[in-house]
Amino acid sequence: MRKRLILTVCMLCLFLVVGVLVLRAPFATFGIGATVDIYPKTLNLKSNGTFVTAYIELPEGYDVSDINVTTVFLDGTIPADLRLWEIGDYDKDGVPDMMVKFDRQAMINYIWTFKLYHMGIEPPSIPKEGVEVEFAITGSLNTENFEGSDTIRVVYHG
Numbered sequence: 437m438r439k440r441l442i443l444t445v446c447m448l449c450l451f452l453v454v455g456v457l458v459l460r461a462p463f464a465t466f467g468i469g470a471t472v473d474i475y476p477k478t479l480n481l482k483s484n485g486t487f488v489t490a491y492i493e494l495p496e497g498y499d500v501s502d503i504n505v506t507t508v509f510l511d512g513t514i515p516a517d518l519r520l521w522e523i524g525d526y527d528k529d530g531v532p533d534m535m536v537k538f539d540r541q542a543m544i545n546y547i548w549t550f551k552l553y554h555m556g557i558e559p560p561s562i563p564k565e566g567v568e569v570e571f572a573i574t575g576s577l578n579t580e581n582f583e584g585s586d587t588i589r590v591v592y593h594g
């Protein structure tokens with residue numbers, strides 16, 4: 437009788453723990469909604485530029501200078517350059533933003549391999565007007581994560 441009671445209590449605890457984990461999961465992965473602006477708005481896959489720039493703004497109550505730049509990634513794959521970040525207000529809207537830079541050639545390789553390939557586009561078949569590609573930028577500040585995304589046009593001109 438006692439054994440059954442203990443077993444029941446254990447089962448209830450297990451359901452509780454699993455329930456909490458399931459409910460928490462979506463919040464844990466989503467994090468703070470950031471506003472992200474990626475430049476250039478049109479990226480030529482044949483260009484020899486060095487960097488792609490992104491500006492990150494956080495909602496009220498969060499400070500971009502708390503962002504740990506070593507945690508900032510484009511699509512969870514390409515790390516932000518650790519030397520070239522800067523806090524400013526590029527769009528002059530009174531909300532501070534963090535500028536980060538990503539290696540352009542690494543990004544171009546990533547676009548061919550993981551973006552266009554999955555859209556069924558291969559080098560010769562990229563449309564003349566280009567394609568819209570969305571990128572997510574994620575990172576953390578203190579103990580929280582943020583995530584934001586932006587869409588840019590990708591072209592392939594000689």
Ligand SMILES: [Ca+2]
Pocket residue numbers: 493524525526527528529530531532533
């Ligand atoms: Ca701003």
